Amino acid sequence: AQKVTQAQTEISVVEKEDVTLDCVYETRDTTYYLFWYKQPPSGELVFLIRRNSFDEQNEISGRYSWNFQKSTSSFNFTITASQVVDSAVYFCALQTDSWGKFQFGAGTQVVVTP
Amino acid sequence: DAGVIQSPRHEVTEMGQEVTLRCKPISGHDYLFWYRQTMMRGLELLIYFNNNVPIDDSGMPEDRFSAKMPNASFSTLKIQPSEPRDSAVYFCASSLLWPRQPQHFGDGTRLSIL
Numbered sequence: 001a002q003k004v005t006q007a008q009t010e011i012s013v014v015e016k017e018d019v020t021l022d023c024v025y026e027t028r029d030t031t032y033y034l035f036w037y038k039q040p041p042s043g044e045l046v047f048l049i050r051r052n053s054f055d056e057q058n059e060i061s062g063r064y065s066w067n068f069q070k071s072t073s074s075f076n077f078t079i080t081a082s083q084v085v086d087s088a089v090y091f092c093a094l095q096t097d098s099w100g101k102f103q104f105g106a107g108t109q110v111v112v113t114p
Numbered sequence: 115d116a117g118v119i120q121s122p123r124h125e126v127t128e129m130g131q132e133v134t135l136r137c138k139p140i141s142g143h144d145y146l147f148w149y150r151q152t153m154m155r156g157l158e159l160l161i162y163f164n165n166n167v168p169i170d171d172s173g174m175p176e177d178r179f180s181a182k183m184p185n186a187s188f189s190t191l192k193i194q195p196s197e198p199r200d201s202a203v204y205f206c207a208s209s210l211l212w213p214r215q216p217q218h219f220g221d222g223t224r225l226s227i228l
Contacts, residue, residue, distance in 0.1 A: 033213045045205060045219035052214075091157065095213040101173070102147070102217070104157040 002027040004094045006105035013082050013112055021077045021108045023092030029053075031097040034068065034075045039107070040088040048090075051075065082112045116140070118220035120206050126226045132194040135223045138187055139208030147217060148181055148191050149205040157205075163189065164212075196227045 003026040013019045025034065036048040049059065051068050059066045063080045079086050092105040119138040127133055139146050147162040161171040166183045174181070178197070183189040193200050203224050207217040 035216060037219075043203065043224075044221045045207075047216045047218060050216045097213065101159050101170070102213075106156050 002029075002032075002094055002096055002101075002103050004092055004103050004105035006092055006108050008108045009106070010109040010111065013110070015083060015112055015114050016081050019079050019082050019086075019110060019112075021079075021090050021092075021110070023075045023077065023105060025073050025075065025092070025094045027094060027096050029096040033095045033097075035093040035095070036066070036075075036077050037091045037093065037104075038088045039091065040085075045091075048077075079110070082110075084112050084114055086110060087112045118206055118208050118218055120204075120220035120223050122223060123221065124224045124226075126228065127196060128228050129197055130195045131227075132192065133196045133200075133225060133227075135191040135204050135206075135225070137189045137191070137206030137220060139189070139206070140210075140218060141187065143208035143210045143218075144186075145209040145212040145217075146183060146189050147207040147209070148189070149207065149219075151203045151205060151222070152201075160191070198227045201225055201227050 005024045011019055032053045034051045038046045038048055049066055056068050065078045067076045089107040089109050091107045094103045121136045144165050148160040149157050150160055151157045158173055160173045161181045162169055163183045179193055181191045203222045205219050205222045207219045209215055209217045
């Protein structure tokens with residue numbers, strides 16, 4: 001069975017602070033894909049990043065960075081110097097290559113105040 | 115480029131009525147997904163298609179729900195008869211070569227059954 005755990009329900013920060021969102025996954029497959037999506041207050045789901053299980057390189061995209069560690073089954077997401085526009089719910093998701101369901105975590109609500 | 119287009123954006127109807135949600139995937143994408151999002155259950159995959167063929171409908175809650183994809187550019191999700199517990203946001207997503215490429219989501223349909 002596969003599972004995605006986002007233990008943080010809500011994180012509140014003041015603008016310019018860094019914020020790290022945790023994502024822990026479970027799967028027995030050796031080939032799998034991890035994703036992060038952003039859902040702003042307007043409701044749409046915006047794709048942020050995709051990682052496959054064979055690529056453990058960390059990635060940076062502007063103020064966003066991702067830390068993938070297979071040893072701890074984690075795919076954490078950091079927003080550096082947060083801004084009010086970063087306020088949203090962030091979802092981590094897992095898809096294995098074996099026709100399993102695309103499994104979303106419960107989401108972490110990030111609130112950035114000025 | 116046009117993204118995934120869903121209609122209507124909002125639907126309010128009375129219990130017992132038939133509801134039809136529509137989705138136009140991104141041109142050229144070969145996978146189409148229907149999701150439901152509620153506070154209680156989060157994001158749930160209802161059904162997905164590959165090349166217009168339903169692959170996994172195990173997430174469809176009851177026989178009252180049905181989905182079709184008559185061609186590569188159009189899909190419908192029907193609820194008949196609708197019930198108040200069907201109230202949710204319904205998302206459609208499409209992908210090319212899933213899961214090697216991400217799913218791209220439409221803006222969703224906010225459905226309220228009175």
